[in-house]
Amino acid sequence: MSTALVRTTHPLAPLTADEIDTAREVLAGEGLVNDSTRFVYVGLEEPAKAAVLGHKDGDDVERRLRVLLLDRATGLGTDTVVSVTQRSVVTSTEVDSTADGHVPILDVEFEDIESFLLESPDWLAAMEKRSIDPSKVRAVPLSAGVFGHEDEVGQRIVRVLAFFQEDCADLPWAHPIDGVVAYVNLTERRIAKVVDEIELPVPAERGEWNAAPHASAPRTDLKPIEITQPDGASFSVHGNQITWADWKFRFGFDVREGLTLHQLSFADGGVDRSVIYRASIAEMVVPYADPSPVRYWQNYFDQGEYLFGRYTNSLELGCDCLGEIQYFDVTIADESGKPRAMKNAICLHEEDYGVLWKHTDMFNGMTETRRSRRLVISFFLTIGNYDYGFYWYLYLDGTIEFEAKATGIVFTSAYRGEDGYSTEMAPGLGAPFHQHLFSARLDMAVDGSVNAVDEVDAVPVPMGPENPWGNAFRAQKTRLSKESDAQRLADNLKARVWHVTNPTKQNRLGQDVGYALHPEGQPVLLADPASSIAGRAAFATKHLWVTRYADDERYPAGDFVNQHPGQAGLPAFVAQDRSVDGEDVVLWHTFGLTHFPRPEDWPVMPVDYAGFKLKPVNFFDRNPSLDLPASPTKHCCAD
Incomplete structure (x- = not known):
């Protein structure tokens, strides 16, 4: 058996079919696979951060895969790590289903x-x-x-x-x-x-989007919109590394987290300045509000329980993406442990985004306009009745934005009347009230790994000698020093944001460089704090958690969400109450939708949006997009 390390382009290179095949062969050779064994999860076991940051081109890399197995005959789950370069099992641990929950649910378990x-x-x-x-x-x-x-x-x-x-x-x-x-x-x-529980009439009206008697002919009054880039796209791709304007980053794909971004940096004065080490949507939960005996339990963790990345769509030009597109295929493992290619799983393109900055000056005659554009990297999936799009945007001014797009078909019930917990969508057809709550894991690296977090509120100054007319207000900063302090709720009435700064780096004005997390400030989990779902989805009870980085703290609801009794993930992480002041910190941000369905959401729901922004604050010495050229005059028109 060979033990020599193999060369690969980078420690975070995407999984290959050969690696998946090797992992399956190694596990079978060690007697961990039998006729009733199924492969639940196969993903890259990312090296420790220090190893990734220390990697240089040409260095040897050991590639490890994490593999979750299920013996369908016994219900036993096994958590393994396989070195595909060493062709050996590194660790193998049986999952205690009573204390730790079960491995995620398989498609094959649904079939019969x-x-x-x-x-x-x-x-x-x-x-x-x-x-x-x-x-x-x-x-x-x-x-x-x-x-x-x-x-x-x-x-x-x-x-x-x-x-x-x-x-x-x-x-x-x-x-x-x-x-x-x-x-x-x-x-x-x-x-x-x-x-x-009860006999309720089954709604009879058909629900296909084009079903009679509500179907109508497609309209003909909308003219085509064509997106063209005659000289090609402005981004470049080398393996899984993307460069666009001043941005540089790597992307990955995991069947639990979906699209992941790594080592985001912004070139400033010829220097690549780090912003985020790793960004992902690490969990989501969809809690329903119907307390009836047949529906009280409806709370889905689409990532931790179902591994939603398995259901990624193959995207189509002109439908899902428009313009000068580059697609990326993704290789995952099927439930037999064999490679499965998902074609056109990830879409990369640029979008025009209106005016970036503009001024017409009354004194010096300045008349300048610069148009904005953004880089978009995204994927879409269908899980059951819902379809979700996950979009990361990078902007020329240093802004980072994430947007989740929810569409598809609302989960339905019988309509029990105005005093119930659903909206009537069609005669006798209800759609229960529910939430879609996501957890973004943002492993920050603002100009390095020494970061601190301040909560910043807009507060009025009381009238008095220093504010005789009562018009004054200021930004009030509160340092979040320990994990016990850093469990926070948004407050839109105070324009609350959270600044992630590097106290060892200052701009030319002596201000600590930083990035601000701007939350949308929608409701967190509305279930009672004593409820089962509040314990199992504790991450969703706060808009912000800040933890000190640890290699093994990856998932906000814990490693094994399926039938876990609760308090895993973030509650366990922050119980250590570590310092987060001037440390390597991770932000966990809860955002999402509270959905009281409307008849307009039936039979197919128009896209609804949720997300957040990260904006530079004192990171640059001034507007970093001043070097944008004016648009060619042939693209502008003046009378």
Whole structure:
């Protein structure tokens, strides 16, 4: 067996098919794979930050993969790390399903659930009572959560809601069979329980976007918009490194986190100045507000429970992306541990973004306008009923923005009336109130790894000798010195932002260089603090957490979210109460949507948006976009 290290371009280079094949072969050779074993997760085990920062071109790199395995026959999960360069298993640990939760849910575990329903006398009785043909019932298996049910402890469970489908073109989401739910034991491959609360009418109106009688012919009054760049795009790509204007960064892809950005820097005076070491959306949760006996448990962690990156769309020019596009394929592992290529998974392009700066001066006759543009790197996925787009934007003035786009079809129920917890979308069709809450993990590196965080509020100055007319206000800064202090809520009434500064670096005016996190300030988790979901999604109870960097602190809800009892991830990290003043710090930012569905969201929801911005504050000596040329006169018009 060879133990020589292989050369690769960079420690953060994307996974290859050969590496996935090697990992599978090594695990099989060590007896960790049998006929009932499935590969749940295969991802790059990123080297320690110090090793990445110290890497030089041509250096040898050891490549390690983290692999989660599930033995479907026993329900046992195994957490392994494989060195594909050394062709050896580095670590292998059995997952304690009682204390630590279960590995994520597999697609293959969903495939036979409708057949389980057809074998359940209780389920068939529930359908017969409703005069529903069981063969026309579509099962929607969903993560179970943890609610103190003793018979579920240590068991691998999902809960199943059902929808009626009249024919192959019918949209099942339009016909929820509400009032009944099945609990499925995935290991024993059987229905463990059926809860039949109440008989509710199944909404009858069809829900396809072009279904009669509401369908209309496509309009013909909109003229084409063409996006052209005759001289090509302004970015350059070398492997997984992208350079655009003054920006430079690497990108990666992980089936749990999706698109990841690494080592973002901005060239200033010929020097690449670091801003962020690693940026990702590390978790999301979709908690529902319906407390009924058949729906109280609806809380989905689309990343930690489902590994949503597996459902990435292959993007299409002219539909998903427009203009001078570069696509990137992504290689992941399927549930047999074999490589699977996802074509056109990531889209890179530039967009015009209106006016960047402009002034017409009354004194010196200055008349100058510069147009803004932004670099966009994105991916889109479909998970169940919802579709999500994840977009990172880089701007010429040093701004970084993230935007989540939510669309698709709202999850439906029967409508129980105005005093219930849903909106009526069509006759008898409800859409429960819910939230989409995301956690951005921002491993900051503002001009280096020594950073501090200040909460900055706009506060009025009381009237008095120093403010006799009462008009004064100022920026009040509060240093977040320890992890116990750095669990914060946004406050839009105070224009609250958080400054990440480097106290060892100053601009020409003597100000600490920094970047400001601008939150949208929408609600955090609305569930009761004593609820199960508040314990399991504790990250979503605050807009901001600041922690000191640790290599093994990757996920805000913990490593194993599926049926974890709670308090993993950020609550465990901050229990150490480490200093975050002048340290290597990570910001965890909660943002998202609180969705009271509207009839206008049916049958397909127009895109709704959520996100945040990072803007330079004292990072530059002055506006960094002053070097932009004026637009060619042939593109401008004046009378």
